[in-house]
Amino acid sequence: MNIKNFKYNEVGLNRFFGTLEAKIMELLWEEEIEEMSIKEVQLKLEQDKPLNFNTVMTVMNRLVDKGMLVKRTEARHSLYRPNQSKERFIDEQSKKLTENLYEEFGGLVVNHMIDVLKDVDQDLLNQLANKIQQLKRDSE
Known part of the structure; x- marks a missing residue:
């Protein structure tokens, strides 16, 4: 992945990603579950503050487009995992x-x-x- 806008005034993953993107990536990297659905990610992140399902879905699909997440469809669910450690x-x-x-x-x-x-x-x-x-x- 080519980072187009490195933000040197930020810290951690926020140097590379937007705030919600960074939270999603951190969550998926930390979880011991290999793949997670949008709903699972939403529920985990909602422990901080309420999040709209569609917002989480949009950001996760944007991370797929950027090559950061891999998306796999199983039945009616989409499952996501990081593309790399x-x-x-x-x-x-x-x-x-x-x-x-x-x-x-x-x-x-x-x-x-x-x-x-x-x-x-x-x-x-x-x-x-x-x-x-x-x-x-x-x-x-």
Whole structure:
């Protein structure tokens, strides 16, 4: 999925999705049930505030169109599940964001990323050092 409008002032999934889209994705990723119907999603989300069934259906079908959910029809019910894990989604989006920032701003972005590593654990520093060494070897 290509995120067209990354919202850096937001937090969590709201950086990538609208508010209801983010709640639906989070719910489907957290649930231990493999698939959920629109009604099941609506009932779970209504614990926060009342939601119209048609609103939930529209947003879920929009997430299908965006490639985030897979829809399967069984009898008269549509069942939905995420197209990928939350971890894979975050990994892909953070990589695309980093690539876009690097393409636009170059080494400045890398310097700023390193600057925010003040309180990073030693394991991550070792992983980064290994990656840099591998890049150096590959470019020789």
